[in-house]
Amino acid sequence: MAAGRGAGLLRPPTSSGRATFLELFFDLAFVVALTRVSQRFAGLGEDTGWTLVLGFGRTLLLFLALWLIWSHTAWITSRYEPEQPVIQAVVVGTMFAGLIMAVTLPRAMEERALPFAAAYLMVMVVRPLVIAAALRGHPRRLVPFRLAVWASASAPLWLAGALGPDDLRLPLWVAAVAVDYVAWALGWPLPWLGASKVARWRIAGTHLADRYQQMFLIALGESILVIGVVFSGTDYAADRATAFAVAFATSALLWRIYFHCAGLLLTDALDRVAMPARLGTALERTHLLLVLSVLVTAVGYELVIDDPFGRPRPNWLPFVVGGPMLFLVSRVRLEYEIFGRVSRSQPIGLVALLLCTPALAHWAPMVGLSVVAGVLALVALVDAWWRRGRPMEAPGSPTGGEKPDVGDSEA
Structure with a gap:
């Protein structure tokens, strides 16, 4: 029964494959964020040598954090029904956190490091717990649970970088972003639970x-x-x-x-x-x-x-x-x-x-x-x-052509 209630959150085959107006509204926060990223890059126009490399690396790090938030949200709405109130609340909450990251981004490596890191962690830790709770007894609830555990593992690095000395912020945050991206690539493996490879997920x-x-x-x-x-x-x-x-x-x-x-x-x-x-x-x-x-x-x-x-x-x-x-x-x-x-x-x-x-x-x-x-x-x-004069070529991707593993209950 619990699995049935949780299954109502999943995207049904009849769901529209197109992005919803809510998701387009969500993207507005990232319009602001990308503008701030460009502004940080533009501020490097007068820099040279190591100063230019260091400034570019800092801005790239912030962009990677933003991209992880956006791409996770895109995958969530590709797996779960965007018209469900829980998913809508998750998207709006993520939008607010993304807006906080956007407005703090110009000084996120300086005095606004803490609100930037706090907004990021609110999405990475709290959001999957909300989805896991909404899924109740459904087998797929273990996927967001894995995400929350791995995000909690990288959280001390984010917070230490935000609260610690300025010269340690970049290496600590580089390590934190590396943990988050490696975890995604590996499928957030946990003892006894194993991994949930993203390549095996069912998506729209x-x-x-x-x-x-x-x-x-x-x-x-x-x-x-x-x-x-x-x-x-x-x-x-x-x-x-x-x-x-x-x-x-x-x-x-x-x-x-x-x-x-x-x-x-x-x-x-x-x-x-x-x-x-x-x-x-x-x-x-x-x-x-x-x-x-x-x-x-x-x-x-x-x-x-x-x-x-x-x-x-x-x-x-x-x-x-x-x-x-x-x-x-x-x-x-x-x-x-x-x-x-x-x-x-x-x-x-x-x-x-x-x-x-x-x-x-x-x-x-x-x-x-x-x-x-x-x-x-x-x-x-x-x-x-x-x-010119040729018919449109049909896709023939070499990626994703193998038969899926039908025994993967978490997908």
């Missing part, structure tokens, strides 16, 4: 594909916001107007390259495989890199629009050129996960940017952004030419 593949596509669009939207805000706050000179136009074209090309075939077919790919959660796990890591690449690229827009023909600064290359390079690497990975092969255009574009980077270090930022836009345009044109 259409919903998960929707969520990844939406998060990528949110990241692109943040880049458009950066373009508009920076240009509107500067003098309307011809060189800045040109940088504004090239930055917009670059974001449009990122959208085109992502959705051309591979990004457009996420839903079909997840529907065709025998174990969609296995493919979904791979796509989660790929989209982490894709979203990060767009955020880093957006910082390059800000630096270029602010001073298009300023003196050459090699420390801008990680943003102006490095972001698009990371995007192409991630896009290659995405194409392999969807089709089991890689087209030539993206690796060629990546090599072209690598070869150009040493020379771009001696040119004005505007030259670097223009070269990036030109390479991305070439990649998009080659892809379009190769597909």
Whole structure:
């Protein structure tokens, strides 16, 4: 009887695969969060050497914590019925915690470390306990219980980093994030209970594909916001107007390259495989890199629009050129996960940017952004030419093709 009550929380086969309005509302908190991440990255524009590396690492750490919150929520709403009041309460509570993390993020490695860590732990520890209680006697309740135990294990590292000396915060939080990500990869194993491999979970593949596509669009939207805000706050000179136009074209090309075939077919790919959660796990890591690449690229827009023909600064290359390079690497990975092969255009574009980077270090930022836009345009044109007149290719993912283990009662 208890299992029956708990089973009412699970997604029925008749549930809509599309994201709900509540989830789109939830994403608003992460629009704020991604904007704050970009602002922290942009603050590194004048740094060099070890200072730049250290600042980049701190901001990356905060982004990884945010990503874990968002991706866990996406998987929760792919496994449980979003129209259930308990799940709705969980999503709204997570949104509030995400908003706290967003507003504290600019100084989260400094004096606002405690509220950032406390909001993170409220989601990671309390949320799975609420879901486990709602599942009552259902076998799946052991999955959120595992999450809560592992999150409790990393909690002392988060709290020690927030309350301890400033110079220990980064290493302690790096260890904490590593524990949380490794636990996810291993399936949160516990003595006597074993692990619950995410690749074996039963999920709504259409919903998960929707969520990844939406998060990528949110990241692109943040880049458009950066373009508009920076240009509107500067003098309307011809060189800045040109940088504004090239930055917009670059974001449009990122959208085109992502959705051309591979990004457009996420839903079909997840529907065709025998174990969609296995493919979904791979796509989660790929989209982490894709979203990060767009955020880093957006910082390059800000630096270029602010001073298009300023003196050459090699420390801008990680943003102006490095972001698009990371995007192409991630896009290659995405194409392999969807089709089991890689087209030539993206690796060629990546090599072209690598070869150009040493020379771009001696040119004005505007030259670097223009070269990036030109390479991305070439990649998009080659892809379009190769597909011209051909029918849409069906997904053939090499991931998730094995038959599921029907004996896995926790899935």
